[in-house]
Amino acid sequence: MLLGNFSGFELECGTDEAGRGCLAGPVTAAAIILPDDFKLDFLNDSKQLSERVREKLKPIIEEKAISFSVTHLEPLLIDEINILNASIKAMQESILKLHPSPHYIIVDGNRFKPVANIPHTTIVKGDSKFMSIAAASVLAKTYRDEYMNRIHEEFPMYNWKKNKGYPTEEHREAIKKYGTTKYHRMSFRLLPEQLKLSFD
Helix, strand or coil: CCECCCCCCCCEEEEEEECCCCCECCEEEEEEECCCCCCCCCCCCHHHCCHHHHHHHHHHHHHHCCEEEEEEECHHHHHHHCHHHHHHHHHHHHHHCCCCCCCEEEEECCCCCCECCECEEEECCHHHCEHHHHHHHHHHHHHHHHHHHHHHHHCHHHCHHHHCCCCCHHHHHHHHHHCCCCCECCCCCCCCCCCCCCCC
């Protein structure tokens, strides 16, 4: 059973990200403020849900939320500031887009940096403990999946529609065969043996 409010503040926001371990595509974060009486069957950490259930929950979450926002941060920035900093930045940017501004932030994981002087708490496995973080995880995952489906049309040989940019054997084989794209994270270990890639 997911919990509601953590802090006692009325406007508490939950935030989470998706795509941290991917070789291609953005890292995507969502932030959300839910009403006190929010209830939603089947809501859980997005990784525990099927794609079909996530897609079903997404419009209900959006409709019932007081406020929500989603942010994509591109591979170039991930390569520049590293994936941890990019994940935190994506969450911060999502929080800053919320109206009204939250009075408290609960964050999935154990790392965060303060934003706009709003107090926060990091919660390990928070997406399987608190409704707002679980809702943020569903939004981050569904919006990122949509993004990967779009860029799949541009580079279908990597099959991002299926693997969403994660380091599957199929994805790595395609990198070996076709090289990299503008959507690949060049600071990541794209191939297990780190075979030399041609960037010509």
